[in-house]
Amino acid sequence: MSADPVIPDTAWQAMTSRVEAAFAQRRVPIARLWRWRLRRTLVLVGPMGAGKSAVGRAVARMCGCVHLDSDALLTSLLGPIPAYFAEHGESAFRAAEARVMAYLTALPQTYVLSCGGGVVLDEDTRAAMRRRADTTVFHLDVAEAEALRRVRGGASRPALQGDPRGTWKRLRDERGPLYAEVADVSIDTTGLTAEAVAWRIVDTIRHPRRK
Numbered sequence: 001m002s003a004d005p006v007i008p009d010t011a012w013q014a015m016t017s018r019v020e021a022a023f024a025q026r027r028v029p030i031a032r033l034w035r036w037r038l039r040r041t042l043v044l045v046g047p048m049g050a051g052k053s054a055v056g057r058a059v060a061r062m063c064g065c066v067h068l069d070s071d072a073l074l075t076s077l078l079g080p081i082p083a084y085f086a087e088h089g090e091s092a093f094r095a096a097e098a099r100v101m102a103y104l105t106a107l108p109q110t111y112v113l114s115c116g117g118g119v120v121l122d123e124d125t126r127a128a129m130r131r132r133a134d135t136t137v138f139h140l141d142v143a144e145a146e147a148l149r150r151v152r153g154g155a156s157r158p159a160l161q162g163d164p165r166g167t168w169k170r171l172r173d174e175r176g177p178l179y180a181e182v183a184d185v186s187i188d189t190t191g192l193t194a195e196a197v198a199w200r201i202v203d204t205i206r207h208p209r210r211k
Ligand SMILES: Nc1ncnc2c1ncn2[C@@H]1O[C@H](COP(=O)(O)OP(=O)(O)OP(=O)(O)O)[C@@H](O)[C@H]1O
Pocket: 046, 047, 048, 049, 050, 051, 052, 053, 054, 055, 071, 114, 115, 116, 117, 150, 151, 157, 189, 192, 193, 194, 195, 197
């Protein structure tokens, strides 16, 4: 086990090329219908199953902006996250995750970023999120029973292995203050579809003073 993963330069360059290609291939925004353009980066944090990935995709579709997902980029770098956890341990994953987050939070473009559930554990990541004046951070929360239904008991989430129910709640409680530290807006997604949460996010950005 190594807590300091050596990411080959070629893998890192392949990942950054994917990101650059995503910005080069931006799609036509649905929001053009409203003559409105998203000019901010939206960062989604929260516990596993809160819908960060699904909602991020929906927001980006609505706004025609680039969507990046830290877990997807880490998978392209390290291979499947559960296998990486098993082989190298959580601390190696966290080190790679912090490096990816440092890269993502320094990008000059605006876009939608779905984060892994544990990104807020890293102090530098939290500081980088707070530093950006062109960024709004959304904390997506969800009730335990619904989160566990959404992640289907946690089989693909290595951080939940063993006792998914107890672990999900413990992690959510431990990380709650860290999500609150970085978040500008908190949304309880319980009982809402991913699209409904996405509309709420777009509405919050379009009408900031109403919230
Ligand atoms: N608001 C929602 N209502 C119903 N199902 C949802 C909602 N949001 C997400 N889902 C579904 O729940 C599952 C988990 O959602 P998602 O992968 O977006 O969570 P996540 O917050 O990104 O989790 P992780 O931290 O593990 O990346 C997916 O199958 C997704 O389609």
